[in-house]
Amino acid sequence: MDTAPEDSAEALAGISREDRGRVLAALARRFGDLDLAEDVTQDAMERALATWPRTGIPDSPVAWLMTTARRRALDLLRRESTLAQKLARLHVEQEPEHIARARAADPADGPATPDAIGSGLVDRIPDDRLSLFYTCAHPALRPEERLALTLRFLADLTTEQIAHAFFIPVPTMQQRIVRAKKRITTMGISFEPPLPADLPARTPLVLRVIAVLFTEGYTASTGDDHLRVDLSTEAIRLARLLARMLPHDTEVRGLLALLLLTEARRGARTTTDGTPVPLDHQDRTRWDAGLVHEGLVLAERAAGSTGAGSWTIQAAIAAVHAEAPRTSETDWRQIVVLYDLLARVDPGPLVSLGRAVALGRATSRERGLAALDALDGIPSLDRLRAFHAARAITLRDLGRHAEARNAFARARELPGNAAESRFLDGEIADLP
Template structure:
């Protein structure tokens, strides 16, 4: 273990708080982040000799503030202006809770595009290096560096305040944070192939940040739902891929490999959230995942309950993807014909027709209805549209009549 590894946990835990403390006082994202970087470098030099300070966060805030103040003084000296004493005071203690929440909300500011929100959140709240974020998303490092610096520049242009917004604006802003964390999670979930190359698990990072958001807003049922959905999906990770890298569909997974502790935690979260407030899409999706995770075998899945939950989700957040999933549940409770009747209109849907999933579901239902030739043709269409290697392999095998 190198020195930087040994201190990494401390740094990553401290990073968002230190950055937030500086932002609250000085506002300039770029300059504050540079100062935090410098403080971390100073820590890497000094802590091994002098020992880790009793309060590492306070130490880092103090050092980072001094760096920032020094940088501003020399800028002003160059510009020939007087120091303004008020601006050069070190930030005092503030509620860590408000700081953390304000930082998450700032990174997911509505003026930024989703990819920028995702990148900035991982950088500023997750404390991941630009290089590691770039590797996790398989883009060149300069691309990611530019994405992040553009996002910071945009926040500066807007002069976006570092503060928790008024209660009326809060739900929409929190919903944006939830969506960003969910995107990080799904990207992580679908990028586990070649794990040797990607040393950052985005799924783990998303769960860590969702836990943090849930700690900050324990009474928000959708935040609890989001965390539950992630845990209940992640619980199946050990069983998702076969030894040869091929994808194992949910029905064929070895359920003894599922992480029971994660399932229990996810179930408890969603059961606590559902009765408390307005039911939202994350809670419903978590409830559906919980029904799957609690079934002792695929055959014993409570499809009636899943169908009811998808019906509620379709009312709350209608869309072709929800209809498609609802159709799968309907096929289980009322037979493949009923499912096919829901799927067929979706085959021409502009958002779905070029994705493999609608054709894969269509193929599966045709197969169950005994329409073998049509099923194979649909599996072939699905395989052609698949953009993941394991999925394409699986669908091609079905198209060839192998299982």
């Protein structure tokens, strides 16, 4: 039965990130080649758009994609094997017979190596996607490569979105992903779940992946909308699962608290047309009281536990904001102290930016501007809209309107979502 092309496209678009990531990871695990897995997955999706209008949408689109991609991979590998056999005949006298057989064999049909034998850990991780995050946190890869690969292929973020999350140029991130894939191939890294003993070492990276996923949902780096609720919701779901799986891990509890306290503000963060509303102007009665309460309880428990680190401190900062009924009653001095602690545990440009803003609120706008100006020239912040917007708001509050206009204009020039651009345009238009 014929199906409208737009219905097929809608069905394909409806396949979740988790399912697409599961297909990709399963193929990479089976064939040991991430590039091949990516190529045949994309090929299967293109074939779906061409086939489903004629044959109808299958009962299980994900299973159809998996089967189609697997068959395509086998076809490609068999062609390569046939070519390898032909080339091998040219120098068969110089090559032992068992090596020639190995060259011609289909790698998907070969015996599992010790490194590729599953440990059964997938049964202990209560979610396929979470299990895949742990799988990609392989210690043979550099930390930045693990993050990039997981976010690109399992979290399904674009290279541009990942580059934005790490404040680096897109070509640099592209090179990082290419290097990581090459390392996987040359080192023969398998895509099997890790052993239970590997969990503690891999959990910090998984937390980072979940945090980046949430951040992209909280403030989209591209597109028309300021919020990507699907991403922030998925990040919270994964954080909740992780908290149930590792109930005694302080940092897991801290990250979940941070996400809940931040997500609680969502109902007040945009106007009816989607334009962002700054924290100072949000109607706090629209904050989700249930999420605030849950987040505060988790933040307090994390702060009183051993092993508190970056996520626990960030949750404490979010808790100070959540406890203030009005912006004017926020304990900014406590937030400065917490940022000082965070800078010792996990220093970075964003921490310095947050501290500078908090200092300006706790003391004076002049001191805040001086702290912001001290960060001028840091490349990652110079490419960040939030940095220039913070300077612009501080300059405006000081009555330095011409400089504020320039700072807002600089923020407007940088990449970001369209709703955020509308907000910046409005701020520029409102200046005297």
